[in-house]
Amino acid sequence: MTSQKSSLRGMALLNDGDVNHGTGFTLEERKSLGLEGLIPPHVETLDRQMERSLHHIALKPDDLERYIYLNSLVDRNETLFYKVLRSDPARFVPIIYAPTLARACKVFSHIYRRPRGMYITLDMKGRIAEVLRNWPESDVRTICVTTGGRILGLGDIGVNGMGIPIGKLQLYTVCGSVPPRSLLPIQLDIGTTNAALRADPLYLGARREPPPIEELDEFVEEFVQAVQEVFPGCCLHFEDWKGTDALRYLARYRDRVLCYNDDIQGTAAVTLAGLVTALRVKKEKLSEQRYLFLGAGSSGLGTADMLVSAMKLEGLTDEQACERITLMDVDGLLETSRTDLLPEQRRFAKEAAPTQDLLATIRNTRPTVLIGVSTCGGAFNQAVIKEMATLNERPIIFSLSLPETNAECTAEEAYTWSEGRALFAGGIQFPNVEIDDKVFYPGQANNFYIFPGLGLAVYATHPEIITDELIIEAAKALTDQVDEIALERGRLFPPQTDIIDVSMTSAVRLAEFIFDKGMARVDRPNDIRAWIEKQAYDPHY
DSSP, X not given: OOGGGTTOOHHHHHTOTTTOOGGGSOHHHHHHTTOTTTSOSOXXXXXXXXXXXXXXXXXXXXXXXXXXXXXXXXXXXXXXXXXXXXXXXXXXXXXXXXXXXXXXXXXXXXXXXXXXXXXXXXXXXXXXXXXXXXXXXXXXXXXXXXXXXXXXXXXXXXXXXXHHHHHHHHHXXXXXXXOGGGEEEEEEEOOOSOHXXXXXXXXXXOOSOOOOHHHHHHHHHHHHHHHHHHSTTOEEEEOSOOHHXXXXXXXXXXXXXXXXXXXXXXXXXXXXXXXXXXXXXXXXXXXGOOEEEEOOSHHXXXXXXXXXXXXXXXXXXXXXXXXXXXXXXXXXXXXXXXSOOOHHHHTTOBSSOOOOOHHHHHHHHOOSEEEXXXXXXXXXXXXXXXXXXXXXXXXXXXXXXXXGGGOSSOHHHHHHHTXXXXXXEESSOOOOEEETTEEEOOEEOOGGGTHHHHHHHXXXXXXXXXXXXXXXXXHHHHHTTOOHHHHHTTOOSOOXXXXXXXXXXXXXXXXXXXXXXXXXXXXXXXXXXXXXXHHSOOOOO
């Protein structure tokens, strides 16, 4: 029990989910803590309590109701909540995160029960540090912060986006064993462009449009500095900001404070890991490929930038690496005659005729890798997949947009239209596909393969900044955990059932990297794995 809550007794203790054990309190604890008569007499183990919770979950009619139940469980008994989720991450991650979380965020204000995390509003400007001190924990190591500006393909949903940092940080603990007390979800409520939400009587956020860029920049700057003051050494995890804001703030703060953007760098790392694994099948190098992206927002650009960094490590120049990458967005090919390109996009602009024709672009550029981050459902149609299969014996096709309705193609489509030759990964976990008695096991390029292990390594080592080299090392740590048997089955990522062990192994490797590069702000231990395991969270009474 934390020092702040060690004095809780009686009903106050039972009503505090952070420290409540419910029927798990021993007879001695019940006497000393004023709990006698307040709970049923039988003392239960944590495993028995989990059995009851699993029974309750099984009775729920759908995953949204299971999401609501689980979030009420964490309010009642945090230890039991994490015990349940860590018992079967492959089952529960899709409930507390994508794809169910997209549904939950759409109705977040309608299903709201009680506060979790903090809400920082524009009218707090000038006193954000004072407000942050209202948080009951002083040793906050990671803050996941969003504006709700671009949530899981839903667009700008304002305060309803708070479900994202809550769910993301829960995965830090479920998958990465990061102690939950060190994590803080924050919503920067800057208003929303969503007029329907502003008119909804149950909407919980500020009913205003977002401010001009200059005002927003001042607000974010004060927030970042307030975090440094109130929670020194805390890592800022930027999540689901509007694309232009995401790119601008990562560029502004990545070399100044300990921070990273999961939509940009996490997506890039897990995509890079999948590509490296796929190229183990082809026995080829990253620098030998030609890449075509459908989607040139923060995720596409972040992945393209990461590929440039990785190809430069293989010996290419920056210019040579950029030449191997082609991007298209909603307005077509990124080419030099366009006047609407962001600075981050211009480095990839091609000397080519304008076009919005994906199939024609494939025929002109002859890519070996096709990556979808467009949220344009069905964009990788039969003609597109067949053309990729005509150009390549083993086409690499990643359909990464969320949720499923936004996926550029399904796993079944990719395998069927390529006659089973595609090396495929999706943004969601598609079911296995059987073609002519052969079973294909599609991988999910989900960021939870990256950020929990990275989060645990950062928690333990206290680096000053997070570099691209560290992100690339996270990708390598993941791909090295895909064995040859998995490769033969077409798996590009480790099984989700192993995610806790995968994250721990990645964390150890990343901690070694941080120490080797002299980035850590703590002394190097003799046995890094034992040292990290000692700091890792394990739910128990």
